Amino acid sequence: MKLFEYQVKKIMRDAGIPVPRGEVFFELAKAENFIKDLQAGVVKAQVLTGGRGKAGGVKLFSEPLEGKTLAENIMKMTIKGEKVLGVLIEEKIPIEQELYLSLFVDGRIKKPVLIASKSGGMDIEEVPEEQILKLPIDPLIGLRNYHANLTAQKLGLTGDLAGQLSSLLKKLYTIFQDYEAELLEINPLVLSRGKLIAADGKMTVDDDARFRWPADLPFNEEKTPLEKKAEEIGVSYVELEGDIAVMANGAGITMATLDLIAHFGGSPKNFMDAGGGANAEQMAKALDLLVSTKPKSILINIFGGITRCDDVARAYLTVKNEREIPVPVVIRLVGTNEEIGVAMLKEAGVESFSDLREAVIKAVGFSKVGGDN
Numbered sequence: 260m261k262l263f264e265y266q267v268k269k270i271m272r273d274a275g276i277p278v279p280r281g282e283v284f285f286e287l288a289k290a291e292n293f294i295k296d297l298q299a300g301v302v303k304a305q306v307l308t309g310g311r312g313k314a315g316g317v318k319l320f321s322e323p324l325e326g327k328t329l330a331e332n333i334m335k336m337t338i339k340g341e342k343v344l345g346v347l348i349e350e351k352i353p354i355e356q357e358l359y360l361s362l363f364v365d366g367r368i369k370k371p372v373l374i375a376s377k378s379g380g381m382d383i384e385e386v387p388e389e390q391i392l393k394l395p396i397d398p399l400i401g402l403r404n405y406h407a408n409l410t411a412q413k414l415g416l417t418g419d420l421a422g423q424l425s426s427l428l429k430k431l432y433t434i435f436q437d438y439e440a441e442l443l444e445i446n447p448l449v450l451s452r453g454k455l456i457a458a459d460g461k462m463t464v465d466d467d468a469r470f471r472w473p474a475d476l477p478f479n480e481e482k483t484p485l486e487k488k489a490e491e492i493g494v495s496y497v498e499l500e501g502d503i504a505v506m507a508n509g510a511g512i513t514m515a516t517l518d519l520i521a522h523f524g525g526s527p528k529n530f531m532d533a534g535g536g537a538n539a540e541q542m543a544k545a546l547d548l549l550v551s552t553k554p555k556s557i558l559i560n561i562f563g564g565i566t567r568c569d570d571v572a573r574a575y576l577t578v579k580n581e582r583e584i585p586v587p588v589v590i591r592l593v594g595t596n597e598e599i600g601v602a603m604l605k606e607a608g609v610e611s612f613s614d615l616r617e618a619v620i621k622a623v624g625f626s627k628v629g630g631d632n
């Protein structure tokens with residue numbers, strides 16, 4: 260789970276890491292006094308995705324009216340498909356230098372790694388390798404002074420600043436451990452009037468360690484409205500970027516269907532795993548959901564075991580009779596009660612396939628012409 264910047268900054272502030280003075284607002288009417296109080300400041304979009312600055316989600320203001328207008332505009336933004344939840348308004352701090360600092364769990368070496376670089380403020384992926392310090396940390400030993408010393412050296416910090424860095428790093432590592440973080444990033448860590456200040460904060464916590472999360476950890480819903488709806492229906496649903504909607508019954512058959520679509524030059528828009536034991540009502544709701552995603556074609560691939568082919572056929576015909584399905588649907592149906600299911604569909608004028616290849620080729624073909632059935 261990702262945390263919002265304002266949440267990460269609260270955690271950092273509580274742990275004693277210097278962050279700019281700021282407040283988060285979800286309703287702008289409440290922000291006016293704070294903006295007036297600051298006079299000059301920064302407005303920052305609160306979204307879970309990165310790269311807000313480049314997308315226009317971080318803006319500086321030098322007088323209150325400008326701040327109010329910026330906040331209004333940023334509040335209305337959608338950044339990389341994500342609606343802005345609120346704005347963090349902060350004092351403007353003079354920046355002498357932008358540094359990069361992060362901790363992440365490197366699965367390959369099974370250890371946390373400390374990353375530091377003088378080139379802060381930009382994507383770390385774009386910084387040349389030789390400008391980056393990577394220090395694996397033995398979790399049984401923890402973060403020690405020598406880690407801090409090496410980091411200070413790499414960042415060119417000496418004397419009091421090296422001391423500030425050392426204290427900041429230890430607090431950062433404590434947060435990283437206490438919150439079961441996978442990533443904790445400060446980019447940029449700024450040098451401002453002789454102080455190191457975390458101007459940004461990013462954190463991802465490990466969902467598999469949920470049972471060890473601290474009680475005060477905020478919870479952020481990361482599912483899309485459709486994913487939530489699928490959860491209510493009781494099927495797994497994942498959004499992708501193509502144009503064919505896919506329904507299958509079981510994780511393995513679903514993945515194989517996606518592979519075969521790719522193999523024949525198509526691209527799935529989403530997939531739904533209705534599981535081994537989906538009933539007719541669930542199937543109908545699930546199909547409704549797939550139709551609502553406006554794909555160019557729908558591919559239903561059912562290998563009937565516990566799921567009965569006649570139930571699937573009934574569900575499909577229920578939806579088809581209740582409303583018009585505006586896209587071509589290709590059904591592949593084999594297994595338990597196959598003959599009954601196929602006959603029901605045939606009677607209603609719906610062709611079904613027993614060969615998966617044929618069905619996939621047909622669905623991919625429809626997605627290319629975007630055409631009519």
Ligand code: GDP
Binds near residue numbers: 381
């Ligand atoms: P990101 O693009 O989502 O990573 O957003 P950041 O919080 O990192 O902000 C992007 C850039 O805005 C930073 O690298 C800084 O250059 C600038 N910025 C952010 N806060 C301040 C501030 O308080 N003062 C000044 N002068 N610049 C800031």
Ligand code: MN
Binds near residue numbers: 459
């Ligand atoms: Mn940043």
